[in-house]
Amino acid sequence: MLLLLLARCFLVILASSLLVCPGLACGPGRGFGKRRHPKKLTPLAYKQFIPNVAEKTLGASGRYEGKITRNSERFKELTPNYNPDIIFKDEENTGADRLMTQRCKDKLNALAISVMNQWPGVKLRVTEGWDEDGHHSEESLHYEGRAVDITTSDRDRSKYGMLARLAVEAGFDWVYYESKAHIHCSVKAENSVAAKSGGCFPGSATVHLEQGGTKLVKDLRPGDRVLAADDQGRLLYSDFLTFLDRDEGAKKVFYVIETREPRERLLLTAAHLLFVAPHNDSGPAPGPSALFASRVRPGQRVYVVAERGGDRRLLPAAVHSVTLREEAAGAYAPLTAHGTILINRVLASCYAVIEEHSWAHRAFAPFRLAHALLAALAPARTDGGGGGSIPAPQSAAEARDAGPAAGIHWYSQLLYHIGTWLLDSETLHPLGMAVKSS
Secondary structure, eight states: OHHHHHHHHHHHHHHHHHOOOOOBOSSSOTTTTOOOOOSSOOOOOTTOEESSSOTTSTTTTOOOOOOOOTTSGGGGGOEEOOOTTEEEOOTTSSSGGGEEOHHHHHHHHHHHHHHHHHSTTOOEEEEEOOOSSOOSOTTOGGGGTOEEEEEETTOOGGGHHHHHHHHHHHTOSEEEEEETTEEEEEOOSOTTTSTTOOSSBOTTOEEEBTTSSEEEGGGOOBTBEEEEEOTTSOEEEEEEEEEEEEEEEEEEEEEEEEESSSOOEEEEOTTEEEEBOOTTOOSSOOSOOEEEGGGOOBTBEEEEEEEETTEEEEEEEEEEEEEEEEEEEEEEEEEETTSEEEETTEEEEEEESBSOHHHHHHHTHHHHHHHHHHHHHOTTOOOOSTTSOOOOOSSHHHHHHHOOOSEEOHHHHHHHHHHHHHOOTTTBOTTTTOOOOO
């Protein structure tokens, strides 16, 4: 136990001193971002916004993802809100103000209850919701159904400061007392993709073992060696170290990426990193060049395992389709010593949230070093996933059977905190960093 405590102290001190950009699991961890309700609610002042950062930054609602139209594939991300406790102005008479992302809908419904509790007989009123007519400024979150302008049903402007405070308490990611005539609220672009997914791959995903055959990712144990790739794109077997996140009982939603030749199918969360081949490259992966899964598009090429003349190598394969989401059981973020892993024969990074695989891998160098030291000094001990560790089993076999614990790994939690201090919204994925208040 003393050895483990010393190793943890070493990791914390070294990671803090490195000040490198972190690679994270597919979310910041369960419970991050939960608001502590003050004993006495204080109305917002005119022109005040909470949090005190720009709307489209990491600490607020995240960057603009692109306009949603009725003819776009993303239109299905919007859901109508027919809550009878909310009055929708709907001046266009098209129902557009009722359309919004699920996260926006949840927060708005929570706010409606707070308004009725605060002022009996008064309802929440929405004056602007999803905008399909271009009435707002360029890159407004209204175009994505992630923003609403609100008042009270009695239009009593003396209530608007408190209305803004209630919106903060309801969980909106950015609230702005924008005008004396309304309050502006917006949310992160989670739409049930990344903010509700703690892990990166479903439990049904498979990996290739050194001793032959495949194994479900949910069944990985320390001591397993799985197929991965080095920074030159050469296939090799790498030690599985732990899970950065592990939630076996969850039902999550994943991006589905399918290739044409050979046909492979990979499920992963939006903020997870996937290696994409350069436009003119036709050979093995030249090095770590990774994109968020949410940015991969049909026609781009990912790396898959191909068998040619008895030789197994990585070759680029064209992406045939990218499906926005599919529900699957379990959520797992495996970490290997090389920071890469072949999942369903497709090469992926072990990291997420930050679109810099090499930075993320360097950030985990202290963890890999401590893991190697612990393995050398106490071979029977195995590091746990989640927030802590498990006791040292009596044998290596028992260690493998015990496996990593559930939850977000404590080292990822540490890096998440460092990342929020050091990085801006241009570096981190807004979906992967979405507040996990559920």
